[in-house]
Amino acid sequence: MAKRENISMSVIRRLPRYYRFLRQLRETGVTRISSTELSVKLGLTASQIRQDLNCFGGFGQQGYGYIVDQLCLEIGNILGLKGGYKAILVGAGNLGQAIASHMNFTEDGFELAGIFDSSPFKIGNRIGNLEVSDTSELEAFCAEQKPTMAALCVPREAVEKLSDQLYQLGIRSFWNFSHYDISVKYPDVIVENVHLNDSLMTLCYRIHNAKES
């Protein structure tokens, strides 16, 4: 069984990558893979991969490698992808629409149960199999459906008030696309930030400094 104490976030952040890659292997009919082969394909060292997987109990056999199907299943279980955690998405602008239509929430452990916006131009629009609801319905929706997670695709100036409201309504985990640090105010929440600007600036840094050297 997996041992899961004090696992560093950097290990955890590599798990989805292993999982995606193993799923692809499985889809192409590969049944077995060595940690060396895995490492070449993933651009990591074999020892890194063995160490990472050992954090959860280890799955490979010396000289035999990993059984793709089994490892894929195990990592999926570790990630909790069968959780089906109920999620809502707030903000149906360009980004929210892209996220709602582009992502397969189910495969990643969630069930997208509602999309909300305050703009009359957005309310009532269909995205996938959901209709955008008025944010004024959030309270009733949360009371009834008790979503675990909210994906926040609203502008920065709207997110503090929104996260206050969602916290009051019982939501304790956020997928946050805005540049507002929810966890400073609410240290007890789980926040996964996607800071696209930071990513772009980091890319700029790397280009800038590669050019200089």
Added chain:
Amino acid sequence: MAKRENISMSVIRRLPRYYRFLRQLRETGVTRISSTELSVKLGLTASQIRQDLNCFGGFGQQGYGYIVDQLCLEIGNILGLKGGYKAILVGAGNLGQAIASHMNFTEDGFELAGIFDSSPFKIGNRIGNLEVSDTSELEAFCAEQKPTMAALCVPREAVEKLSDQLYQLGIRSFWNFSHYDISVKYPDVIVENVHLNDSLMTLCYRIHNAKES
């Protein structure tokens, strides 16, 4: 002057966050801030912040703190945000549209110079002040404009061939939204990946394991 050798990616990834925050401070008229105040607002320790900024030569004065305007400018310079690196975006689906319209490339060090798609339903559409061009025009465009960076918003199955082509056309840095690891094939390129699925799965892991404990 900044000393910039062997700076870890984790330090570099915090710089955009400092920058954003300092810019906000500047906009609200704050002229000076101590590392302690900075740390509280950013949810980091004061010593971490001092250490990070010392990697680049250090800017604060003992007992006085940081001059917001100066520090903001310095970090912007370190990040190379005045670079105006010419960029293209390929894939004008939901995600590409969101990225092209939502992001301020200029503020983050780039100039978005072209958007490309292969679908006749997308070609000719306006996004911001750009018109979506046919991917068949990529070669001529790159020969003339010599973009530094390409943002890849195409489906996974399209990205290998596309990155091959763009590499041939001289592009060596990528903002990659797909789940294809460009750097495995081209170790000499700079790739900044935005893996939304990985982020969502990591959130799932954290929810799943918080529930269990």
